[in-house]
Amino acid sequence: MVFLLVGGVPGVVAGVAGSVVALVLVRRREPARLRRERDRVMADLPLAADLMVACLRAGQPITGAIDVTVEALGGPLGDRLAWVSGQLRLGAAPERAWQVLAAERALAPLARTMSRAAVSGAPVADVLARLSDDSRHAARAASAAAARRVGVQAVAPLGLCFLPAFVFLGIVPVVAGLAGDVLLP
Known part of the structure; x- marks a missing residue:
């Protein structure tokens, strides 16, 4: 072209x-x-965090909470959590097992949260509850941004259609009329 x-x-x-x-x-x-x-994964993350919080507050160990969450969710998040649960059951250091998930942008908050909780000894249920709230807030913000983008994307084709019509029907006749008055005696 x-x-x-x-x-x-x-x-x-x-x-x-x-x-x-x-x-x-x-x-x-x-x-x-x-x-x-x-x-x-981003849509399932708040639900997964809430499920793990409920299991932990009911007295389940972290691997048990992860297993229940994996069974309930499935999908890509369930697969990744199943891998972490397997690593923890095999005796891997919790911070290393969770850090593998940090490479994915969607799971980085979960990985950082769980790694910090494992290192500091903070109560995991409270940390996961905050993560769930933050994930829901981020999802709402992303939805609002997507809704604003749709409005702009809907107007762009209309502008591309009406701009040439405006030029040919509004500007060209005026310029031609002025040019005729100026150029012709």
Whole structure:
């Protein structure tokens, strides 16, 4: 397309450069499957934290609370929590087992919270209750931001449709009329 617009050797160079930039941008985009998985993890995180809090306050050990949460939730968050539970059952250090989850942006708050609680000895149920509240607040903020983006995205195509019509029906006749008065004696 750029080749046709520019033409010649500069058009070929611009076309190749544009193709390379487009290819890089397409490859950097997150696959839809990973995006859906991340969204599900973020949506399930408050519920998972609440379930673990309920189990811990009922007297379950942390691995038991994680196992109950895994059975109740399933999905990608359940898989990751099952892995952590397995590591804890095998005797891994709790802070190391939870830190593996810190690589994922959606699970980083849970990993940091549980690692800090394991190191400091803080009551895990209270920390998880705060994490649940924070996760719900973040989800509400993300929903509000998405709703604002939809409004802007809905107006952009209308602007692209009406702007040329405004120019051709409003500005061009006025300019043509003024040009006719100025140029013709």
